[in-house]
Amino acid sequence: MSVDKQTVAKIAGLARIKMGDEELERMVPELNNILDWVEQLGEVDVEGVEPMTAVIPNTLRLRDDVVDADPLTGGGKRNDVLANAPAAEHGFFGVPKVIE
Amino acid sequence: MSNELTNLGVKEIRDGVKAGEFTAREVAEAFNAAVAEAAELNAFIVTTPDAALEAADKTDAKRAAGEDLGAMGGVPIGMKDLFATHGVQTTAASHILEGFKPEYESTVSRNLWNAGAGMLGKLNLDQFAMGSSNETSYFGNVSSPWRKEGSNAAMSPGGSSGGSSSAVAARIAPAATGTDTGGSIRQPAAFTGICGIKPTYGRCSRWGVVAFASSLDQAGPMARSVEDCAIMLGAMAGFDPKDATSLKMDVPDWEAALSSDLTGKKVGIPTEYRMDGTDQAILDSWEQGKAWLKDAGAEIVDISLPHTKYALPAYYIIAPAEASSNLARYDGVRYGLRDLPEGAGLQDMYAETRAAGFGDEVKRRILIGTYVLSAGFYDAYYNQAQKVRALVARDYEEAFAKCDLILAPTTPTASFPLGSLNEDPLTMYLNDVFAVPASLAGLPAMSVPAGLNPDGLPLGLQLVGKAFDEQMVLNAGLAIQERAGFTHAPERWW
Numbered sequence: 001m002s003v004d005k006q007t008v009a010k011i012a013g014l015a016r017i018k019m020g021d022e023e024l025e026r027m028v029p030e031l032n033n034i035l036d037w038v039e040q041l042g043e044v045d046v047e048g049v050e051p052m053t054a055v056i057p058n059t060l061r062l063r064d065d066v067v068d069a070d071p072l073t074g075g076g077k078r079n080d081v082l083a084n085a086p087a088a089e090h091g092f093f094g095v096p097k098v099i100e
Numbered sequence: 101m102s103n104e105l106t107n108l109g110v111k112e113i114r115d116g117v118k119a120g121e122f123t124a125r126e127v128a129e130a131f132n133a134a135v136a137e138a139a140e141l142n143a144f145i146v147t148t149p150d151a152a153l154e155a156a157d158k159t160d161a162k163r164a165a166g167e168d169l170g171a172m173g174g175v176p177i178g179m180k181d182l183f184a185t186h187g188v189q190t191t192a193a194s195h196i197l198e199g200f201k202p203e204y205e206s207t208v209s210r211n212l213w214n215a216g217a218g219m220l221g222k223l224n225l226d227q228f229a230m231g232s233s234n235e236t237s238y239f240g241n242v243s244s245p246w247r248k249e250g251s252n253a254a255m256s257p258g259g260s261s262g263g264s265s266s267a268v269a270a271r272i273a274p275a276a277t278g279t280d281t282g283g284s285i286r287q288p289a290a291f292t293g294i295c296g297i298k299p300t301y302g303r304c305s306r307w308g309v310v311a312f313a314s315s316l317d318q319a320g321p322m323a324r325s326v327e328d329c330a331i332m333l334g335a336m337a338g339f340d341p342k343d344a345t346s347l348k349m350d351v352p353d354w355e356a357a358l359s360s361d362l363t364g365k366k367v368g369i370p371t372e373y374r375m376d377g378t379d380q381a382i383l384d385s386w387e388q389g390k391a392w393l394k395d396a397g398a399e400i401v402d403i404s405l406p407h408t409k410y411a412l413p414a415y416y417i418i419a420p421a422e423a424s425s426n427l428a429r430y431d432g433v434r435y436g437l438r439d440l441p442e443g444a445g446l447q448d449m450y451a452e453t454r455a456a457g458f459g460d461e462v463k464r465r466i467l468i469g470t471y472v473l474s475a476g477f478y479d480a481y482y483n484q485a486q487k488v489r490a491l492v493a494r495d496y497e498e499a500f501a502k503c504d505l506i507l508a509p510t511t512p513t514a515s516f517p518l519g520s521l522n523e524d525p526l527t528m529y530l531n532d533v534f535a536v537p538a539s540l541a542g543l544p545a546m547s548v549p550a551g552l553n554p555d556g557l558p559l560g561l562q563l564v565g566k567a568f569d570e571q572m573v574l575n576a577g578l579a580i581q582e583r584a585g586f587t588h589a590p591e592r593w594w
Contacts, residue, residue, distance in 0.1 A: 011471050015466050016431075016451050017454045017458065018454070019463075027467065030525060031464070031471070034416060035471075037413060038413040038481070040413055041410055041414060044488050046491070051487050051489075052489040052493065055301050055315055056302050056347070058345060060344065061348070080204070081434075083201075083203050084200050084201065084202075084203075084434070084436070085433070085435060086433070086437070093433050093434060096445055096446050098445070
């Protein structure tokens with residue numbers, strides 16, 4: 001499988017990365033080189049093999065059902081959460097108008 | 101005095117401070133000065149001399165009060181700029197995070213400070229840890245302190261932990277943190293003649309570490325001796341309820357149990373690692389490594405890891421897929437860069453911000469990841485890669501029925517000049533061909549210096565152990581260290 005400029009433009013759109021014509025054209029052969037190379041995985045016999053989901057067997061833990069059980073990840077951190085926002089307004093993240 | 105202090109490693113500093121041979125402050129001052137003189141290496145993105153002094157003073161005060169100084173008491177270290185540090189800029193070497201000052205501390209760095217370590221600064225790396233040469237950082241290339249004999253060309257310190265490897269090899273830090281997703285601790289360690297260990301996946305908490313590929317990312321120490329790595333790994337590791345994949349297991353005392361006697365142990369040599377394009381000097385050092393481990397009492401056995409060839413292509417589907425998902429968080433809304441052209445809407449803001457904030461290699465990997473996860477291709481690419489990954493892990497399981505440890509080269513070549521492999525991303529990816537399989541299987545793996553090649557550049561040997569058996573890896577590393585007698589240091593030119 002290989003990608004053309006139109007496909008790369010579509011992927012860049014899905015990934016929300018703006019790309020001009022020149023950049024898209026540069027990406028096409030680079031991505032195709034990588035995709036051609038990973039193509040070799042198709043020759044591996046994977047009959048009956050389950051895709052890996054956990055690299056080291058581990059069980060998902062349940063934490064105690066307590067509010068703010070961990071002071072580092074609990075609530076009441078609005079100022080900390082907003083401290084690095086490019087535009088924090090009235091205690092919220094500010095974004096451009098989304099409804100006309 | 102200061103020159104002597106900067107030649108010391110973790111254990112020597114910790115024990116010297118404890119014994120009162122010198123103060124932690126003297127050590128911190130010596131390394132702060134060495135860091136300031138080595139700006140040409142570009143190993144640090146920001147330096148934090150005051151943080152190093154503050155931690156040192158705390159250690160000295162504790163000593164005066166007769167208190168325990170901790171496993172890393174009085175040792176100043178470099179922190180890879182992938183670990184969130186409270187109030188200190190954390191960038192992942194990307195423009196998109198420039199100026200980001202976390203309101204929290206990563207678990208690994210917090211563990212290290214609690215153990216008495218201090219911070220010299222935040223170390224440069226490949227942008228979002230994506231790279232094998234430290235040439236994708238927004239903050240410029242890092243130079244290795246090593247140079248080819250008779251040449252002044254700047255050499256790659258490896259990547260992605262290139263600031264870490266450069267700083268430790270140049271003796272401007274006794275040790276540094278690294279992270280390894282597909283070789284990012286081991287390959288730079290090999291390129292610069294130092295040690296580095298990636299523990300079993302889950303040993304070190306990923307909480308507060310900027311995510312690249314979450315099923316592979318694992319932190320570990322980089323230092324100039326196996327003992328120093330054992331000490332520092334012990335300080336970094338441990339169960340963390342804030343990381344869902346953290347291992348709920350006790351951390352063994354790796355330092356106390358170090359032993360280079362390998363009597364009765366079997367060391368596997370994987371046939372498939374004899375690949376085209378591997379330097380003769382690397383193959384020679386591999387042979388030498390076998391002889392050293394035999395001398396330490398081990399038996400050498402041939403093993404087969406049949407899917408080795410497919411590990412790297414599988415990695416270049418899985419890692420970009422996870423990265424495309426992880427990096428979706430950089431949206432210009434919550435932290436980091438925002439690029440909002442006049443009159444632009446929300447969608448335009450996302451696209452402009454990410455276009456301006458991410459470097460080329462990061463964009464390339466996000467696009468690959470987005471493509472292989474997109475409708476119609478998910479099965480052919482992503483699912484197939486995860487099946488191959490299961491087979492790579494199964495290869496190791498079968499091999500470890502016959503041996504206790506695997507010995508292989510860390511890299512197919514020694515370091516290369518900066519700028520020499522930039523034309524084709526694929527050539528760069530091949531650097532990690534020997535490192536990636538252990539990452540896919542989550543196994544502990546270490547690189548230790550073996551010697552110099554005919555150009556005078558360091559070569560590393562890689563040890564891969566069973567899951568949770570860091571001790572075996574460290575012990576074999578120690579056996580090689582004792583026999584290799586690697587005391588070479590780069591000649592100072594900076």
